[in-house]
Amino acid sequence: MADTLYDVVVVGGGNAALCAAMAAQENGARVLILEKAPEEKRGGNSNFTGGGFRVVHHGADDIRAIVPDLTDEEISKTDFGEYSRDRYLDDLFNVTQYYIDPDLAEYIVDNATKVAQWLRSKGVRFLANYGRQAFLHEGRFKFFGGVVLYANGGGLGLVASEYEYAEKNGIEIRYQTAAKSLIEGPLGVQGVRVVHNRIEDEIHAKSVVLACGGFQANREMRTKYLGPGFDSAKVRGTRYNTGDGINMALDIGAQSYGQWSGCHAVSWERYATDFGELETPHAGYRHSYPYCLMINAEGKRFLDEGFDERNYTYAKYGRIVMQQPGGFAWQVFDSQVKHVMRDEYKTRGATKITANTLEDLADKMPDVDGAQMLATIKEYNEACQLNTDFDPNGKDGRTTKGLEVEKTNWANTISEPPFEAYSVGCGITFTFGGLKINTSGEVLDTEDIAIPGLYAAGELVGGLFYFNYPGSTGLVAGSVFGRLAGNSAAAHAMD
Ligand SMILES: Cc1cc2nc3c(=O)[nH]c(=O)nc-3n(C[C@H](O)[C@H](O)[C@H](O)COP(=O)(O)OP(=O)(O)OC[C@H]3O[C@@H](n4cnc5c(N)ncnc54)[C@H](O)[C@@H]3O)c2cc1C
Incomplete structure (x- = not known):
């Protein structure tokens, strides 16, 4: 030519x-x-x-x-x-x-x-x-x-x-x-x-x-294909990926393939900006959840934080957070796991509450049913089987027994002050x-x-x-x- x-x-x-x-x-x-x-x-x-x-x-x-x-x-x-x-x-x-x-x-x-x-x-x-x-x-x-x-x-x-x-x-x-x-x-x-x-x-x-x-950066396509609620998800990365290449190819007869209703979405700083910011690309990470309890607005746990190593669960947990009442959750840690928490928890912009007692922590969380949260933590603590050592290097089998939603690894009690809670929403990574x-x-x-x-x-x-x-x-x-x-x-x- x-x-x-x-x-x-x-x-x-x-x-x-x-x-x-x-x-x-x-x-x-x-x-x-x-x-x-x-x-x-x-x-x-x-x-x-x-x-x-x-x-x-x-x-x-x-x-x-x-x-x-x-x-x-x-x-x-x-x-x-x-x-x-x-x-x-x-x-x-x-x-x-x-x-x-x-x-x-x-x-x-x-x-x-x-x-x-x-x-x-x-x-x-x-x-x-x-x-x-x-x-x-x-x-x-x-x-x-x-x-x-x-x-x-x-x-x-x-x-x-x-x-x-x-x-x-x-x-x-x-x-x-x-x-x-x-x-x-x-x-x-x-x-x-x-x-x-x-x-x-x-x-x-x-x-x-x-x-x-x-x-993922196209709010309308997100809602259309991923479902209700995804319009308000935060985009963890670039604002420029708006489905253009996919649409261009479909327009000339390409085949749509894969899971159009599926995406990689994580639990992410609840009040993060709408799109990622290159100056602080990792500030929104809240990836130490295997060592915490995730609590929703009703004061209840809703997923197995310790189901597997973080690399194998984080990409599906954002959607589950989004599906909770109000589309948010809190990650609750005690001081026993402070040493394994990632650095991003210390960065500016983290929505964080600290208290020396669980009662005070609950009082400071106005959007959570505090009485139910305290009951959830008490029931969880009593269910922890502490006969296995805590080991963050792999699935340690330190589990709970008898809960509706078990925590199957890293099930430490939430008992040592100070206590910290971080608020998370859904952060979408890619479709x-x-x-x-x-x-x-x-x-x-x-x-x-x-x-x-x-x-x-x-x-x-x-x-x-x-x-x-x-x-x-x-x-x-x-x-x-x-x-x-x-x-x-x-x-x-x-x-
Ligand atoms: C916070 C975060 C952390 C991640 N960490 C990891 C990790 O550690 N390891 C890992 O494997 N994956 C990670 N991922 C996933 C990873 O980013 C993606 O899988 C990968 O980068 C996708 O590469 P890509 O080239 O397809 O897309 P991108 O890197 O997003 O590139 C797409 C490009 O297309 C451009 N573009 C869009 N529309 C048009 C158009 N119409 N015309 C011209 N250009 C256009 C965009 O500007 C952009 O430059 C992470 C993602 C995020 C958001």
């Missing part, structure tokens, strides 16, 4: 898009990235992450291959455990109630470690996540929940490294340029219509990769419904036939997560499918 300017246009400016762009570029393609956000807000949800990266590994040697900076002393003081292919697949299947697309699941697991190495070759540095995924236990750090790695500098560091590579390697980037619709021609998708400063334009390309996120891709990264139509020239990666891929999500899988999924989409898009363009 004489007027084709680009081989590959990548829509989106987060991790999945950058991986697609880097892969296409290394295959010799001329690549353009379209980022809806202004430059200072580029990077999407990826920028807001802690950078956690779930890969298969078999202990210290595998970790050191990705984190060569680890010292002998650190290795001798650390139990990295093992995270096998089978365990990774089990986690993906278990948390999604076996709905995950098996081909996509296997593709993620088989390519996760390789993609971490590939990202290293692009300038991303990985570290072992001692701060968030391990506890010191009897002189040794022990990792839990299947995740060891995170990108240096978290999401901000990951995205900065990727942009640095892109800028140094001739990948063009247009900021504040939103893709609006796909251009189709006799050969399939042949470009995108864009809007920049409210002026429409056309960009022609031989292949298009959609990597522009889910619809699960999206487009159907195959293991070449091609977008499929409603008859499972690939739409020529159209590829997708990242949050807008459907069929990966249902009901729940194992922590630190989003970046990995975006990386492996981003790289795949970039490779395939380049091959199609250079054909």
Whole structure:
């Protein structure tokens, strides 16, 4: 085509898009990235992450291959455990109630470690996540929940490294340029219509990769697909993921896939801003709930805080908080677990109440039935089976017995002052419904036939997560499918 300017246009400016762009570029393609956000807000949800990266590994040697900076002393003081292919697949299947697309699941697991190495070759540095995924236990750090790695500098560091590579390697980037619709021609998708400063334009390309996120920042789509109540959820990350890529593809006949009524949503600072803020991306985290009691407005518990390690429950508990009367809850801690509470509880903006007695705590919580809360805590304390040691490094089996809602691990009594309570609401992270891709990264139509020239990666891929999500899988999924989409898009363009 004489007027084709680009081989590959990548829509989106987060991790999945950058991986697609880097892969296409290394295959010799001329690549353009379209980022809806202004430059200072580029990077999407990826920028807001802690950078956690779930890969298969078999202990210290595998970790050191990705984190060569680890010292002998650190290795001798650390139990990295093992995270096998089978365990990774089990986690993906278990948390999604076996709905995950098996081909996509296997593709993620088989390519996760390789993609971490590939990202290293692009300038991303990985570290072992001692701060968030391990506890010191009897002189040794022990990792839990299947995740060891995170990108240096978290999401901000990951995205900065990727942009640095892109800028140094001739990948063009247009900021504040939103893709609006796909251009189709006799050969399939042949470009995108864009809007920049409210002026429409056309960009022609031989292949298009959609990597522009889910619809979590679109209040109307949230309410329509996720259900009532989600209109008032707080968006934990970027405001720019409003479902554009999904809608553009559906408009030309792509297949809707995955759990459209499902999303990743956590218990999150109740009075957080409507969208995430890059200056304080982690301030709203309230992830130490396995060590507390979650109490609703009626003064009752409503979920098993200790059902599993945090990585396997946090993404589904936001919806349950939202479903409580008033859409909020309180996390109640006593001083016995102060040492395992995450730093975000100390940050400015936490809605926090402190008291030296439970009665005072209840008095200070005007939106909770205090008498019922005291009764709930008393009944809970009496049900705690304290014959097993408290161990935050894994499921400790320290459980309650005889409650309507048991706490199955980390069931300490709430008895040692001072007591602290933190108010939480629902914070949505990303949506699960999206487009159907195959293991070449091609977008499929409603008859499972690939739409020529159209590829997708990242949050807008459907069929990966249902009901729940194992922590630190989003970046990995975006990386492996981003790289795949970039490779395939380049091959199609250079054909
Ligand atoms: C607070 C928080 C913490 C998280 N922590 C982790 C973690 O530690 N590990 C992990 O694996 N996952 C984590 N996640 C999930 C993770 O962020 C996502 O799974 C992943 O970043 C998605 O990458 P993506 O590239 O698909 O989307 P994004 O990074 O959101 O990128 C989408 C991009 O598309 C752009 N865009 C949107 N519409 C258009 C348009 N019309 N035209 C052009 N551009 C457009 C956006 O501006 C953005 O740049 C976290 C998420 C949040 C919010």
